[in-house]
Amino acid sequence: MKININLNNMAYRYDVYQMFNIYYLMDDIVFNKPENNEDKIYHISICDNSIDIKGPKINTEYYYDKIIGYNNFIKKSLFMYLKEETGQEHPWGTLIGIRPSKIAYDLMKKGFSENDVIEHFSKVYVASEEKARLCMEVARNEATFINEDENCISIYIGMPFCPTRCAYCSFASNPIGSSKKLVEPYLNALIKEINAISDYIDKRGLRIETVYFGGGTPTSISNEEFYSLMNIIHNRFIEGRNIREFTVECGRPDSITIHKLRTMKEFNVDRISINPQTMNDETLRVIGRGHKAQLVKDIFKEARSLGFDNINMDIIVGLQGEGLEEINYTCKEIKKLSPDSVTVHGLSIKRASKIHENIVLNKRYYVPEQKELLEMYSTTKVLSEELEMIPYYMYRQKNMLGNMENIGYTIKGKECIYNIEMIEEKQTIIALGADAISKVVFLEENRIERFGNLKDVLQYTERIETLIEKKIELLDTLYNKL
CATH class of the missing domain: 3.40.50 (Rossmann fold)
Structure with a gap:
């Protein structure tokens, strides 16, 4: 229409x-x-x-x-x-593409009472009391982790390759099978960036709080390539720095091997993600994943047997063909595994995704009614409660089915500190790799400057020297003042 x-x-x-x-x-x-x-x-x-x-x-x-x-x-x-x-109900009201917990956090810091915050969300944004209270709960849970020391930073490292490209994906995630010629030059460029930024951190006397290795899929490269890269990351960003957290977002279970799990244990990774998105085999096939739900269970159990005690799992609400029955089944299967945190994403219809292309071409795409979508989200909330988890970070995106939120639930003590720092934007995050966006936070001026690396892998490898130079120039604008 x-x-x-x-x-x-x-x-x-x-x-x-x-x-x-x-x-x-x-x-x-x-x-x-x-x-x-x-x-x-x-x-x-x-x-x-x-x-x-x-x-x-x-x-x-x-x-x-x-x-x-x-x-x-x-x-x-x-x-x-x-x-x-x-006649539709949208509990977030007019809030679009905003970090709503950040609004609650700032209001509470100014001395607003709970009732004041609820009234503000209702009067200004037409948001429900339930969502206002969720924002306050998240803000309170985040508060003990937010670090506003400008000499303390976090590191993000991106791997722009995946086993296959999922239908909903808009990230830099080149299918590894057709991109093998790009991998070695990319890793060489990334290592060059790692070394340059590590030297800069040492020169400036900065402290690293967290390191987050994401993507794409970090484990999509070979066992040998993964070991070599992890060794360098450990030597340059982890060893001797007393960091609080080292996360590897393994993501796709069809990219994870026992060798890679052992590599992560060797190099002191303390948090990993094994992301099913759904536990329904038919949905996995439709969205372009080359594995079945059983593999998720097998890899999860292998990780537990090796001693990983902080494992996150992702769920996406609204995947093609899924309704309340399918999300109920996914939640039931994840509950059996008992992960340490669960991140619930609403499906966002991104312009660079295959799903958006299918919509433009008028291909058949089942979208649950708003009432069913709200029930699907409620099911994931029940899962978090059954696993005795608290909501600890959240963010929202445009074009989300149901106009809901992406939210991280965790067992207390298993929070991902990087996620909190990234969402609340009180800490500088230096991002390395193709399509990685650094955020330099000027706390006294209450502003953020961003620098994005090139998304195209080939262009990133060819222009790595310039990208390093420009990134350091931006960092200097902050650290020359301190």
Whole structure:
């Protein structure tokens, strides 16, 4: 279906689009196009003190509330109108692509009471009391880990290869089978970057709090390549530095071998991820994974037998063809394994993903109704409670089915400190590898400067010297002041 919006002031196009996208995620939203009988047509007139909305079912005028500010007024008015027209419930209200726990954390630091925070979320964002309380719980759980010492940093290392590319993926994740010629040059460039940044850290006397090796899939390379790279990471970032956490996001079970698990134990990895996303074999096939759920169980048990006592597992809600029955089964199977943390992701329809391509080409794609999606998320919350886990970090993305949240649950004491630092943005994170984005945090100025490495693997390897130079220039702008 095409949603045709006649808007009088295109300065507000982005805000209007985002509110309609909550309710009409899978539809084509256009502005000021010639009207067609098959279109769903809305007329929106934004004035200094009001907004007038006329649609297929109802016409409503809202008047400016100066307490919440003009942009929030526009979004709130549209959200309330569409809620009435569609009858859909979206508990996050107008919050889009924002770190909501960060809002709660900042309000609580200013002395806001719980009731004040709940009222703020409701009045400004039309968010439910349940979501406001979730934000406060996450913020309280994060508070003891947030490190605002500018001389303390975290390291992210990216591996832009995977066994295959999943249908929902938009990251730098080149299928390893067709990219073998790129691996050796990439590893050489990455090692060059590791050495340069390690030297810089030593020169500046910086302290490393956490190291996170992600991707892509870090374990997609060969046993020998993985051992060699892990040895260098350990020597340059781990050994003798008394870091708090070393995570390897193994991810795909079809990339994990006993050799790689033993390598990680040898080099003091204390947290790993083994990510099923779903425990339904048919879904695994549809999304492009070359393994079955049994392999997830086998690898998990091997990791436990080798002494890994901090294992995370990821679940995605809303995968193609999945409804409440499928997510119930996934949760039941994960409960049997009893991981130390579970990260629940809502499916985000990314433009660079195969799923988005299928939608554009009008291929059949089953999307659960909003009520079912909310029940699916509730099922994952029940799983966390049964595993005696607490919510410890969260973030939201645009274009998420159900307009919900990505949330990490953990047994107390097994939190991923890197995840907290990355989301709350109070600590500088130096990111290495293709498509890795460094965030340099200027606490006194309350601002963040970002530097992104090139996404294309070949370009990254060819321009590594320049990328290192530019990254160090940005880091110098902070550390020359200290």
